[in-house]
Amino acid sequence: MLKNLEYLKSGNKKQRKAFKVINQLNIIEDLKIYSPILCGTIPLRIDTASSDLDIIMEVHDFSDFRNKINFLYGSCSQFKLKQKIIRSKSIVKANFIYDNFQFELFGQAQAVTQQYAYLHMVIEKYLLDTNPSWQCEIIALKEQGFKTEQAFCHMLELTGDPFEALIDYGQKEEII
CATH class of the missing domain: 3.30.460.10 (Beta Polymerase, domain 2)
Incomplete structure (x- = not known):
């Protein structure tokens, strides 16, 4: 898609x-x-x-x-x-x-397909497909000033650099 x-x-x-x-x-x-x-x-x-x-x-x-x-x-x-x-x-x-x-x-x-923007999108799509209710919550966080990666890390309770944390999560969970 x-x-x-x-x-x-x-x-x-x-x-x-x-x-x-x-x-x-x-x-x-x-x-x-x-x-x-x-x-x-x-x-x-x-x-x-x-x-x-x-x-x-x-x-x-x-x-x-x-x-x-x-x-x-x-x-x-x-x-x-x-x-x-x-x-x-x-x-x-x-x-x-x-x-x-x-x-x-x-x-x-x-x-x-190896760039962070693409990898983040693949991970985020997986998370949204798995947790459809997150869509509204992610949008609400973004409207509060969160960047996209920060919003997903917040939902996943990941700490550190959100760009790296999301990649690490995706690799650990074998999403990417």
Whole structure:
């Protein structure tokens, strides 16, 4: 389900709108050489009003990627492009607004199915499928200011860095 955006067409109102906007921009097709995957809260139906569309990609040539992103989306509202280091890995991140959606394009020299955003989403989907009542509780925590990973760690009573704790939990429980 998570790798193919078709599920968004029959989702809630925000998911259907996200599907339309992603297709209008032609992001998946234009960036297909980077294996783009939509991650985050919108695919899981735990989004809030401020949730963005996170698209992660496998990128090895950051210069070409930056140029392509700038060419394709540089004219979008509030466009920002930066390269930095996260967890000892170089990344390129672009943010912009299109048709009232905030986009975050994230490129890292790692297979998308091994990136934290994807792994977190797999774990979170498993937890929501296993505990359907958590959906409302996670949204409530997010509306109180919790980040998504923090909210799930709170529900699981996990401590420490929520990004690492969720990965450790997923590995221990053999979810990922």
